[in-house]
Amino acid sequence: MASYLLAIDQGTTSSRAILFDRQGRSVASAQREFPQHFPHDGWIEHDPKDIWETVLTTCREVLAETGVSPEEIAGVGITNQRETTLLWDRVTGEPLHNAIVWQDRRTDEACCQLREAGHLEDVQARTGLLIDPYFSATKLAWLLDEVPDARARSERGELAFGTVDTFLIWRLTDGRVHATDATNASRTALFNIHEQRWDKELLALFDIPASLLPEVKDSSDDFGLVDGRWLGGELPIAGVAGDQQAALVGQACFSPGMGKSTYGTGCFMIVNTGETAETSRNRLLTTVAYRLNGKPTYAMEGSIFVAGATVQWLRDGLQLFADAAETEALACQTRSGHSVYLVPAFTGLGAPHWDPKARGAIFGLTRDTGIAEIVAAGLQAVCYQTRDLQVCMDDDMSASPGILRVDGGMVANNWVMQFLADMLGVQVDRPTVLETTALGAAYLAGLRLGWYRDLDEIAELWRCERRFTPQMEEVERERLYAGWKEAVERVRTQ
Secondary structure, eight states: OOOEEEEEEEOSSEEEEEEEOTTSOEEEEEEEEOOOBOSSTTOOEEOHHHHHHHHHHHHHHHHHHHTOOGGGEEEEEEEEOSSOBEEEETTTOOBSSOEEOTTOOTTHHHHHHHHHTTOHHHHHHHHSOOSOTTSHHHHHHHHHHHSTTHHHHHHTTOEEEEOHHHHHHHHHTTTSOOEEEHHHHTTTTOEETTTTEEOHHHHHHHTOOGGGOOEEEOSBSOOOEEOHHHHSSOEEEEEEEEHHHHHHHHTTOOSTTOEEEEESSSEEEEEEEETOOOOOSSSOEEEEEEEETTEEEEEEEEEESOSHHHHHIIIIISOOOSSGGGHHHHHHTSOTTOOOEEEOOBTBBOTTTOBTTOOOEEEOOOTTOOHHHHHHHHHHHHHHHHHHHHHHHHHHSSSOOSEEEEESGGGGOHHHHHHHHHHHTSEEEEESOOOHHHHHHHHHHHHHHTSSSSHHHHHTTOOEEEEEOOOSOHHHHHHHHHHHHHHHHHHOOO
């Protein structure tokens, strides 16, 4: 009898494979980083071969490490970096270009033209999104226009488009399945989240041939079989969700008003809004949280482009430390209330500013500023940005979360989590299983495969490892946050 679920977590800077048991406990994992490519200022690309090879390698490593056979695995769940856009040949499976990453800003001018032409309100009404380079539609249009012969070939039905989940499903099934799930589709700016279909008017607006598009399935569904040559046996792919929605599932935020914030390369705060697709007054996003049995559950989301990537930049760019684990000790050396602010607008600012031309800066440097203060400022920036989202959600929703569940690599840092609780003024809960993104994909697969009866059974598996409660005085909280807002205004261009 199968004892495990295999989760593939394909992220922005690395790919991971994790084996989970029925209780949602991680049994074994493997992770491989891959290169980032920056061909021009504001452009970010991935080599699709790196994505595929690191996914395949980590899956094989987990099986080899544990000695688990394919017969012992019930199925596969996939979660992925969202919005990242790929275009490939339907016959050979070969990509026509590097993947254009979600952080990429090359289509800013095209987005400006669409906004100036008055399309913003209609796009938001249909998709829940804004017109921004972040989303897939303008990235795909760029590929069709800039890659030689791509548009002509797409109109002849020779090419396929997909976000990373779709690309992996295609490769894993050896080209037999071209599909995505509703959460990933909802991030393309081509999908009508109310009617749950690709939108003909949007396809016309962005000049995208419908023949390129994958079939949209539930988040817990039949996505085909992993071809036996990849992992030694056929395995059903039964759960798929974009990384942030998968984390919402992994955190068991199944009731309206429950929210989570994930701190990976970027930071993403999502609050479940149930059957209601609420529209933000503060430039937050309305998105599909998950879709089960054809019925969508919606969420409101704030997206921060740079979170853990700040730590990576401090490590690799400035070389201030050798390992991210050192940041907690460095931050603990700083005096309370230091005045250094780091605004990590390396690829512009996300919600609620949506300023693609903003660039990063450090403010408040003095003669006694050292490595510890700059590192602390980088960590605090993540918490300040989360506060930006919280302020918007407080205004948009009747009840924003009084408790925030957190996950992602940065939440292992106790100093950051305490500062987050202090800055938000709410309780912050860190779960026992930090790999909630991969766990959510596994849970979705388990639902399809009959491992779990329903979402309530999954919710019973959630456990809190540590709770952080606010300790900072209100006056100090507001003083620090006012300094952050001033720093942000100084880097903004709009």
